[in-house]
Amino acid sequence: MANKMLFASLRGRLAKKADARNLAGGRAYLYEDRQKLAQLAATGSIGDLFYQSAEMELDQVLAATESVPDDFLARTAVYARQKGHMKDLPALLLAVLASRDTGLFAQAFPMVVTDGKMLRNFVQIMRSGQTGRRSLGTRPKALVRAWLNTASTYQLLQASIGNDPSLADVIKMVHPKPRDEEREALFAWLIGKPCDVEKLPVEVRDYVAFKENPKGRRVPDVPFQMLTHLPLTREDWTALAERGSWTMVRMNLNTFLRHGVFEGGRFFKAKAVGMVADILRDPKRIRKARVFPYQLLTAYQALSGEMPAEIREALHDAMEISVANVPAFKGQVVVCPDVSGSMVSPVTGYRKGATTVTRCVDVAALISAAVLRRNRGATVLPFEVDVREVKLTARDTILTNAQKLIEQWGGGTNCAAPLIWLNRKGRAPDLVILVSDNQSWAGLHRGASTGVMREWEKLKRRNPDAKLVCIDIAPYGTAQAVSRPDILNVGGFSDAVFDQVAAFAEDRMNADQWVGEIEAIELT
Incomplete structure (x- = not known):
């Protein structure tokens, strides 16, 4: 009789051999170079996570930038900012680009640096030396100067809130030539130098007067943070x-x-x-x-x-x-939020003085509740080592159902658990959406592929047209499923993810199109 282990079935051959280990020690798949950078850019915030320190994440991102062409690096920075609404990673990628291609850097700069916070982030990263240089350089300085002279007064006042570096530090560093007398007075005021108060913008004059004597004066139209220390009335x-x-x-x-x-x-x-x-x-x-x-x-x-x-x-x-663009999918829909212990990490990582209370499990629950709201026949399968069955009502609000799912938190991680549940029940859904940090380690370890791939092949026997979408919400750099025509790996937690899931489900986007979306971005 033929060796059953050697002569595997077609199902076994289709389940590609895992080529990596994730940070929890489980079998996993490496992302392709461009997809890895895209995933890191869409989910990374350079903060400590459950399995990874901020330093480890930074090393991952910098290594990933070395593996992609400069034009893809530039477009990824723009994508992460404009589509993913990220703050730190776009600035980091822009800083890397500044030392590689100043032409592409100049094109991407205005599309990434859209406010004063991003400007300060970029300068901070450049000065840190993490991207290969500690000075800004001629082209970056010119672009920073241009931003300072074209920004509105309100944008500059917003940018003046915060330190390391402060806006005053940035102004002193690049020495912008003021465009007019008003901007000259404003730059002087921002860095604490004497200036002609009468030449300051009207909102700054109002703020100075209000600070001196608020009684009977209208609250000036300046950023909220500039007023909180003042004696304000109800x-x-x-x-x-x-x-x-x-x-x-x-x-x-x-x-x-x-x-x-x-x-x-x-x-x-x-x-x-x-x-x-x-x-x-x-x-x-x-x-x-x-x-x-x-x-x-x-x-x-x-x-x-x-x-x-x-x-x-x-x-x-x-x-x-806010989630009105979540589509109604055709056919049977199953959404699977990971509620395991590692999902306790803040979604943007632990950051001294700036750690969000929102965890990865909160985001997974929220995505699931939003899909259920628009797809009232959907099945929701929260999982850790096994599926936790919880009763949800599609008519309830998204916040109500998300809270019920969040309460399921805790346990090990087996990303195959919901697929095992579906196979045991003989279910044949048309679309399965799995939301996880992808750090699967529990469950059976037979074969050379991941549990997700083995169980997905079983499900495909009942429904050859079924599609699997794996939404990755942590920058760990590995996947539990292989991207192919019926499997989409996509990263991020902005509303852009819903658009991509819809396009994939409706055959308007192939498994590589997430990278294709980035490559299609036009640089100015």
């Missing part, structure tokens, strides 16, 4: 909420509560609560803010117990609007 705080950006209002709901914005007489309270609620659920403001759905979850989880019910309801409404 009416001042209400005025700040009324004219604040959507993001500022979302981040400071508890602050407004503490300062009495939602208190007072019946008319005043009702007016203030309604005004803030209307801001939070305003579709135009939500789209303009390019909000991550997980940021809304963070805001909701952080709400004080004394927060008015209308504000809570407004956050529910905002969440529904």
Whole structure:
């Protein structure tokens, strides 16, 4: 009789041999060079994670940049900023590009450095020496100068909030030539030098006057953070909420509560609560803010117990609007959020003084709840070593169902668990969406492939047209499934992921198209 192990079945041959080990020690697959950089750029924030330190992540990213052409590096930086809405990785990739191709760097710079925070991030990374140089160089200095002279007054004031480096440090470093007398006075004021106050922009003059004597004066139109240390009245705080950006209002709901914005007489309270609620659920403001759905979850989880019910309801409404582009898929849909122990890592990593309370498990739960909301016949299978069966109601809000899934957190990781469950039940779904950090190690270890690939081949026997989408939300650099016509590996946690899943499910995007989207970006 033929050797059964040697002469494997067709199913076994299709399950490609694993070529790597993940950080948990389990079998895994390496990403192709361009796909690896894309995955790191879409999920990385250079912070400590469950399996990896910030230093390890930085080494991974720098190694990945060495394996791709300069034009792909430039386009990935733009993609990570404009589509993935990332902050640190685009600046890092731009800094690497500055030492490799100054022409491509100049094209990518204005598409990546879209605000003062990104400008300071870029300068900080360049000065660190991590990308091969400690000075900015001629072309980078010229582009930084140009940004300083073309930015609006409000953008410069926003950029002045924060240190290491401060905006004053940047100005002193590049010595911009002011475009006019007003900008000359503003640069002097920003670096603490004497200036002609009468030549300052009107909003800065108002701020200086308000600091000297706030009594009877209107709160100046400057960034919120420049005012919080001043003796503001309840009416001042209400005025700040009324004219604040959507993001500022979302981040400071508890602050407004503490300062009495939602208190007072019946008319005043009702007016203030309604005004803030209307801001939070305003579709135009939500789209303009390019909000991550997980940021809304963070805001909701952080709400004080004394927060008015209308504000809570407004956050529910905002969440529904923020994921409005989640499609309704054809056929049977199964979504599988990883709720294992390693998913406890903050989604942007542990960062001293800036660690988000939102974890990878929160993002996985949120994606799953959003898919269920638009696909009411979908099956949700939270998993760790095994599937945890939990009852969800599609009519419930996204935040409600996400919270139920989050409560399932804990245990080892077996990314094959939901596929094993489906195979045992004889299910043949058309689309399976798996959301994980891909650090699978538990379960059976037969064969040379991963458990995900072995179980997927079993499922494909019942439904040859089935598709698997693996959404990777941590920058660990390996996958549990091989990209091919029926399997898409995609990274990130912005709403761009929903577009890619929809395109793949509808045969408008092949397994390599995620990289193709990056390569199609036109540099200015």
